Amino acid sequence: MSAAISPRALFEAPRHFVGWVTPSANTVVERVTLGILRHFPEVSPHFSRTSVVGAVDPFPLTYDFDDMLATARVLGDARLDVVAWNGSKGGSLDFRLDHELVARIEAVTGAASTTSTLAIDTVFREDGITRFALACPYVDSYRDRIVRSFAKEGYGCTAALNAGLSDNYSFSQIPLDTIAAMLRELAASKPQAIVCFCTNFPAAPIVAELEEELGVPIYDTVTMGVWGALRLLGIDTRAARDWGQVFGR
Incomplete structure (x- = not known):
């Protein structure tokens, strides 16, 4: 396991700032993301949520773009390098939805963007x-x-x-x-x-x-959302090989 970064170095070292939009009922994304990023102390993770709860989706054939983009815009206030969607819905409908989402996130935040589905693709x-x-x-x-x-x-x-x-x-x-x-x-x-x-x-x-x-x-999909963001940053991901062979690419 990588050595813990010191409190002083946490704020003095060069940093990459990454935001993840995630479904509101999710308790997995943050735990996995933080687990992977223990190998990358130069990456600062930030999270925000869009409403996904229960068994009924009020937008069964598309995204709630208004809510998702509002969430992304709030993350964008922190001038992040990447704002990614760590959710899988687009992959159950049409990959084109995720391409549209990425373009719209990039437009409202000025950050690079990807999604879990597009990383798998x-x-x-x-x-x-x-x-x-x-x-x-x-x-x-x-x-x-x-x-x-x-x-x-x-x-x-x-x-x-x-x-x-x-x-x-x-x-x-x-x-x-x-x-x-x-x-x-x-x-x-x-x-x-x-x-x-x-x-x-x-x-x-x-x-x-x-x-x-x-x-x-x-x-x-959770792992791939993190891998996709790290790849956009141009970071060598091999240190996180214990989370899957994709990090050895």
């Missing part, structure tokens, strides 16, 4: 991945939306497993052993990669160990 395209398996906490209909959205980008799903949950908060309560069992079962479908899709789905802590066990890369 970047890795898939760079590595020529066309077949993936999906693990998620959602009900069947939402799982199927994700599969269709990825298919539109040319990514075929070899197998998909879901926990059958609909309330956003409940996603964070799925035990790690349950997620590990899902990943082991998915690996049998011989995908080029496995995607853990939902930023309140606590898969990140077991990604590295399951990658080693199963011999397949695993891309978790």
Whole structure:
């Protein structure tokens, strides 16, 4: 584990300032982000939330752009280098929504931007991945939306497993052993990669160990939101290899 940064160095060292917009019922993003960033004391994380709660989405086919951009604009007041969306909704509808969101965040904040879904898309395209398996906490209909959205980008799903949950908060309560069992079962479908899709789905802590066990890369949306922001900053991410092989790129 990296040595703790001193109180004085915390404010004297060169810094990169990064903001993450995250769903309001989420209890996973901050914990994972801070865990990864212990390797990068030069990165200062900042968080703000947009309303995502319960089982009913009042904007089922798009983002609540007014709320999300207001949240991003508040983060932008701190003159951050990157403002990213660490949420996965766009990947269940159309990747174009996330491209639109990034453009609008950049326009209102003046910061670079990315999303968890677009970070996964970047890795898939760079590595020529066309077949993936999906693990998620959602009900069947939402799982199927994700599969269709990825298919539109040319990514075929070899197998998909879901926990059958609909309330956003409940996603964070799925035990790690349950997620590990899902990943082991998915690996049998011989995908080029496995995607853990939902930023309140606590898969990140077991990604590295399951990658080693199963011999397949695993891309978790929370982890990828952090990796995407670090990449925009041009930071060498290899120090965080214990969070997954994506950091060894």
